[in-house]
Amino acid sequence: MTVATTDGTTIIGESILISGSLAGDEDLTVRGRVEGTLTLTRTLVVEPTGQVKAEVQVKNCIIAGVVVGNVTASESVEITREGRMVGDIAAPRVIIVDGASFRGRIDMGEVDVGAERPRAQAARPAVPARAASRPALAPRAAPAVRSPEPRKSEEARPAPAPVPAAIAARPSVPPAPVAMGAVKRKVIVKPRK
Amino acid sequence: MAGIEKASAPRAGAHTVIGSSIVIDGEISGDEDLVIQGTVKGRISLKESLFVEASGVIEADIETANVEVSGQVTGNIGASDKDELKADCKVVGDIRAPRILIADGAVFKGNVDMDVKEAKGK
Numbered sequence: 001m002t003v004a005t006t007d008g009t010t011i012i013g014e015s016i017l018i019s020g021s022l023a024g025d026e027d028l029t030v031r032g033r034v035e036g037t038l039t040l041t042r043t044l045v046v047e048p049t050g051q052v053k054a055e056v057q058v059k060n061c062i063i064a065g066v067v068v069g070n071v072t073a074s075e076s077v078e079i080t081r082e083g084r085m086v087g088d089i090a091a092p093r094v095i096i097v098d099g100a101s102f103r104g105r106i107d108m109g110e111v112d113v114g115a116e117r118p119r120a121q122a123a124r125p126a127v128p129a130r131a132a133s134r135p136a137l138a139p140r141a142a143p144a145v146r147s148p149e150p151r152k153s154e155e156a157r158p159a160p161a162p163v164p165a166a167i168a169a170r171p172s173v174p175p176a177p178v179a180m181g182a183v184k185r186k187v188i189v190k191p192r193k
Numbered sequence: 194m195a196g197i198e199k200a201s202a203p204r205a206g207a208h209t210v211i212g213s214s215i216v217i218d219g220e221i222s223g224d225e226d227l228v229i230q231g232t233v234k235g236r237i238s239l240k241e242s243l244f245v246e247a248s249g250v251i252e253a254d255i256e257t258a259n260v261e262v263s264g265q266v267t268g269n270i271g272a273s274d275k276d277e278l279k280a281d282c283k284v285v286g287d288i289r290a291p292r293i294l295i296a297d298g299a300v301f302k303g304n305v306d307m308d309v310k311e312a313k314g315k
Contacts (some may be wrong), residue, residue, distance in 0.1 A: 009212060010210055010212035010231070011208060011210045011213050012209050013209035015223040016209045016221065016223035016225065017223035018217060018219060018220070018221045019219050020216070020218050020219010021216075021222045022215065022217045022218075022219075023217075024216060026212045026215065028215070069300055167229070
């Protein structure tokens with residue numbers, strides 16, 4: 001009898017109900033029902049006939065059936081087309097396939113999220129800002145030299161006067177702090193000349 | 194055994210197996226065969242056969258149709274059909290079943306009740 005059964009994999013058959021805690025170090029396939037807590041160091045597969053109403057802690061989780069409860073996976077959680085889940089997922093990799101239904105929160109880990117969001121947020125505004133400021137400098141600087149000459153004189157009096165050569169560029173700079181780098185370059189370039 | 198394996202093979206799809214590293218604390222119920230290679234504490238109630246294999250450890254009350262024990266069982270066993278204690282098994286608890294088989298080498302401590310009604314009928 002033992003030979004006929006599969007080794008290394010636990011199967012919960014369709015008509016089986018387990019209520020309580022279930023723990024183990026091997027793959028588990030659920031075709032029946034499991035209620036309570038489920039802790040594995042390997043993969044949990046909930047097949048289309050399977051229903052899991054439990055706090056789940058596993059390495060990998062593949063959901064093709066019904067899962068109600070929170071799932072924490074050290075590697076991945078996948079909800080397949082037939083899968084339905086209500087609860088929170090915490091896993092570094094979460095795959096939700098088209099057709100799957102899910103309600104709950106997903107936490108893929110703070111580190112990853114923290115790294116990705118600033119990049120995305122910073123990159124989007126930064127790119128147009130830089131793009132705008134760089135070309136803007138030249139046009140701003142050009143009109144600045146002509147019209148805001150009184151500003152130059154006002155600012156120049158309290159401000160240090162030893163850089164008269166940069167006057168044309170400097171007064172136009174303050175409104176756009178991003179331009180400081182560009183201005184410095186200009187200033188540096190001029191002394192070299 | 195070959196015949197039995199063939200018979201169980203079609204069931205294998207629906208067969209429930211509790212693997213050797215699995216620990217269940219609670220209740221298991223169902224309408225199909227159950228093979229236990231791991232540890233179960235609590236209660237087991239089935240309408241079919243329960244197989245406790247050599248690596249299986251049960252600390253639970255059992256209610257099934259058939260029980261076949263090759264591992265360890267601590268708890269009361271109630272079988273509506275047959276209870277078989279195989280060689281090298283260890284069972285502590287009471288057994289209630291119309292047919293009880295205890296193989297040479299099996300270790301058992303507890304009461305045996307083979308259904309009084311049958312005795313009265315005879």
